[in-house]
Each structure stands twice: as C-alpha cells, then as structure tokens.
Amino acid sequence: MDSLQQRSSTVQEPPAATPAYRPTPPPAWKPRTDPGPLLPDAEPFRVLGTDAVASADPELLRRLYAELVRGRRYNAQATALTKQGRLAVYPSTTGQEASEVAAALALEDRDWLFPSYRDTLAAVARGLDPVQALTLLRGDWHTGYDPREHRVAPLSTPLATQLPHAVGLAHAARLKGDDVVALAMVGDGGTSEGDFHEALNFAAVWQAPVVFLVQNNGFAISVPLAKQTAAPSLAHKAVGYGMPGRLVDGNDAVAVHQVLTEAVARARRGGGPTLVEAVTYRIDAHTNADDATRYRGDSEVEAWRAHDPILLLEREMTERGILDEDGKRAAAEAAETMAAALRERMNADPVLDPMDLFAHVYAEQTTQLREQAAQLRAELDAESEA
Structure with missing residues (x-):
C-alpha cells in the first residue's frame, strides 16, 4: 500500500513541447479539362419551327416521316397483339418514335445498336424483321434474331445492362482498328442503375467510340424523374464522367438525328463518347400490364399529344411544300401494309x-x-x- 501511495504521489514532469505541425502546401490543383464545353445547353436543342430547318435535307425529312408513320402503326399493332394473346407484353414507344427512328438512321451499316426492351421500333427501323423484333416478347427462341445480321444487340430487359456491353464492343473495335461506333439506348429509369455509371466511366476513361442515348420519357414505370435525380438534367451527368452532354427535344426527329449524327461522327474520329438526353414522353402506359392513370393525369398526357413528333414534322414539311396529301396517303398505306403482314404472321402459331x-x-x-x-x-x- 505504501509503495502504491508513494508512486501515485510522485510528481510527473510535463512532456517536452513538440513543434506545431505545418503541412506542406499541395501543388496548385487545376481540373484536367475545362468543364464548360462539356455542359449541355440550357434548353433542349430544336430544329423544327426554327430557321435551322431551312437547311434540312428534304430526302432525310421524307425518310424520317415515313419511318415515324410506320413506327406509330407498328406500336398500335403490337399493342393490339397483346390484347389478342399473341404477345405476352409490349412496351410501347408511342410518342417517342422520333428518338427511336433517329437512333437507327444516325448509324452506318458497320455500326452497332444496343437497344433496351422498349426499343423494338429502333431495331425495326434499323432493318430488323418486325416479327423477329417481337419474338422475345412472345416468349420463344432466345432473343428472336441473329444480332450480327443487322448489328443489333439483343433487346435488353434488365435495365442498363446493355450499356457496358456497348462500351466493351466499341473499345474492342478500336483496339482491332475497326471503324465502328456503338449507340446504346436507355430510359431515364436506367440512369439510376450502377451499370449506367460503370459504362459511362469506362467509356470516358478509354475514350471509347460510343454514344449513349437516354430517352427521358418522364417515368420509370410509375416513378417520375424528380424522384430519381436532383440533377439539372440527365445530360448534365455527362460532365462528371468527362464527356460532353447534349440536351435535345426528343420529339423533334430532325434535331435528334442531327445531334446523334454529330455524336457518332465525333466518336468515329476518336473524340470519345457523348451522352445525349432526348426529352420526350411516354403517351401509352409502361406496358399493357400497367395502369398509368394511377400516377399521372389525362391533362398531362394531352399536353404532350400537342407536341406529337409526327404532327411536328408533318406540319413543317407541309409548310415547306415537301409533303402533300398524296405523300401522307402513301406513308399511311405503306404502314398499313406492314401492319397487315405483321398481324398475319403473328397470328400463326410458331413451330417450336x-x-x-x-x-x-x-x-x-x-x-x-x-x-x-x-x-x-x-x-x-x-x-x-x-
């Protein structure tokens, strides 16, 4: 006890003062690239209804119009097939035809299209047999077509998983010296997936020749965009990865085609990837199994019907004397012929x-x-x- 008391009463000398820590200032930090040129425009880029439309190629306008009319009829016929039990499910792109068609027409034959499950119309516009494009949704024969025939990757049902595949193909093509660009399509809901982040990050680091097209149709099933992200726009996400972002009116077929064509050309000449956000709207429900009236009102849908991609282009072409009643009739008849053939072939039971x-x-x-x-x-x- 005495020894313990003696030790506890011993006066301890204070430790010697240590010099104050002064960190070495880091080298001057500067961003590797100026983020300014990567930022999208404040408003979606438009051509229709502006002076820029005067320089648009009339033949391109006619082709876009014919594909839009055919695409609208294709959506209507496929939706009807679900009601007849010939399709298990169909995710319509009614109202989004401009982005679908422009994506297909912006590519060269040697390029690759990587669609999501909603992008059957883009695959058909690329040259895929309409029946083969629906085979997966019918529930038989794997993906339904040979991806190499038209260079259309399998329709991807899992959200955004096709994006890393597109980057891998584009990067591999460049390593091999092939002059190939990949265009990957995804919805606004897919931008909330990790695959989206990984794909954009690798694409920018590798400077892969790939273009990402986000069709922002307002909803991820029933979840509005405001509950997915607080970013000013989805195109702004490009800056964080070190690539340019473009914002375009997704119902302006000419504008979408121009933006995508420029992005594809940039990728082909070694400029790296681009993220394009096409602002559009899903007029129909998410699929035939969805009740959209539970999460949006009729007034919202009707407001977007006034911005219909077919009406926008038709009005412009008519005013410029590029489209007359005979031209409208010819496009409608061609679309009806396609729908009749699709209906007849889909009504035949498949041989499994x-x-x-x-x-x-x-x-x-x-x-x-x-x-x-x-x-x-x-x-x-x-x-x-x-």
Missing part, C-alpha cells in the same frame, strides 16, 4: 423445336451442352416411337 434450347448459347457448344442435347434428342426420339 425443343432442340433450340441448345442453339445460339455458345459459338461452339461445350461438352456438357452436347451431352444434354444428346439426352434430350434421345428422349424426343423415344416419345415419337412410342
């Missing part, structure tokens, strides 16, 4: 071959897959002989 389960899985089948295919073939042969 169970062996297709093993087709188009690998370029060269694995040993395990060959064994499974042989087993199924033996079972099918036994059933046919019974």
Whole structure:
C-alpha cells in the first residue's frame, strides 16, 4: 500500500513541447479539362419551327416521316397483339418514335445498336424483321434474331445492362482498328442503375467510340424523374464522367438525328463518347400490364399529344411544300401494309423445336451442352416411337 501511495504521489514532469505541425502546401490543383464545353445547353436543342430547318435535307425529312408513320402503326399493332394473346407484353414507344427512328438512321451499316426492351421500333427501323423484333416478347427462341445480321444487340430487359456491353464492343473495335461506333439506348429509369455509371466511366476513361442515348420519357414505370435525380438534367451527368452532354427535344426527329449524327461522327474520329438526353414522353402506359392513370393525369398526357413528333414534322414539311396529301396517303398505306403482314404472321402459331434450347448459347457448344442435347434428342426420339 505504501509503495502504491508513494508512486501515485510522485510528481510527473510535463512532456517536452513538440513543434506545431505545418503541412506542406499541395501543388496548385487545376481540373484536367475545362468543364464548360462539356455542359449541355440550357434548353433542349430544336430544329423544327426554327430557321435551322431551312437547311434540312428534304430526302432525310421524307425518310424520317415515313419511318415515324410506320413506327406509330407498328406500336398500335403490337399493342393490339397483346390484347389478342399473341404477345405476352409490349412496351410501347408511342410518342417517342422520333428518338427511336433517329437512333437507327444516325448509324452506318458497320455500326452497332444496343437497344433496351422498349426499343423494338429502333431495331425495326434499323432493318430488323418486325416479327423477329417481337419474338422475345412472345416468349420463344432466345432473343428472336441473329444480332450480327443487322448489328443489333439483343433487346435488353434488365435495365442498363446493355450499356457496358456497348462500351466493351466499341473499345474492342478500336483496339482491332475497326471503324465502328456503338449507340446504346436507355430510359431515364436506367440512369439510376450502377451499370449506367460503370459504362459511362469506362467509356470516358478509354475514350471509347460510343454514344449513349437516354430517352427521358418522364417515368420509370410509375416513378417520375424528380424522384430519381436532383440533377439539372440527365445530360448534365455527362460532365462528371468527362464527356460532353447534349440536351435535345426528343420529339423533334430532325434535331435528334442531327445531334446523334454529330455524336457518332465525333466518336468515329476518336473524340470519345457523348451522352445525349432526348426529352420526350411516354403517351401509352409502361406496358399493357400497367395502369398509368394511377400516377399521372389525362391533362398531362394531352399536353404532350400537342407536341406529337409526327404532327411536328408533318406540319413543317407541309409548310415547306415537301409533303402533300398524296405523300401522307402513301406513308399511311405503306404502314398499313406492314401492319397487315405483321398481324398475319403473328397470328400463326410458331413451330417450336425443343432442340433450340441448345442453339445460339455458345459459338461452339461445350461438352456438357452436347451431352444434354444428346439426352434430350434421345428422349424426343423415344416419345415419337412410342
């Protein structure tokens, strides 16, 4: 006890004062690039209704108009097929046809289109058979088409997963020396996915020849854009990744085509990726299984009907003497012919071959897959002989 008391009463000398810490100032920091040129315009870029439309190619306008009319009829026919039980589901792009068509027409034959599940119209405008474009939504034969035939990647149902694939293909093409650009389409809801971030980040770091087209149609199913992001626009997100962002009126087919064509050309000459936001609106419900009246009012939809992409282009072409009643009639008749053929072919029951389960899985089948295919073939042969 005495020793403890003695130790506790011992006076401790204060420690020697240490010199004050003075950190070395860091080198002067400057951003690697000036963010100013990467920022999108304050308002969506437009051509229709402005002086810029005077320089638009009349042949391009006619082609855009024909594709828009055909696309509107395609959407209506596909929606009707769901009600007839010929399609399991259909996500309509009614009201968004301008962005869909412009995306397809902005690419060269050697380029690749990476669509989302809603972008069947873009695939058809690219040259894909309308029936094959709907086969996945019918529930048979894998993706429904050979992606290499028209260079259209499989329609991606998981949100934004096609974006890293587009970056990988574009980067690989550049490493091989191929003059190829990838255009990846995604909805505003897809920008909330991690795949979106990863794709844009890698694309900018690698300076990959890829263009990202965000069709901002106002809703991720029932979730409005304001509940997804606080960014001034989705195009502003480009700055954070080090690429330019462009904001365009998604219902102005000429404007979207011009912006995408410029972005594709920039990517092709080694300028790197671009993020394009097309401001549009989903007139129909998310799919035929959705009740849009639960989260938006009729007045909102009607306001966007007045900004219909077909009416906008039709009005401009008529005023310029590029389109007359005969031209309108010809476009409508061509669209109706397409719809009739689509309806007839989709009403025929598909011939399903169970062996297709093993087709188009690998370029060269694995040993395990060959064994499974042989087993199924033996079972099918036994059933046919019974």
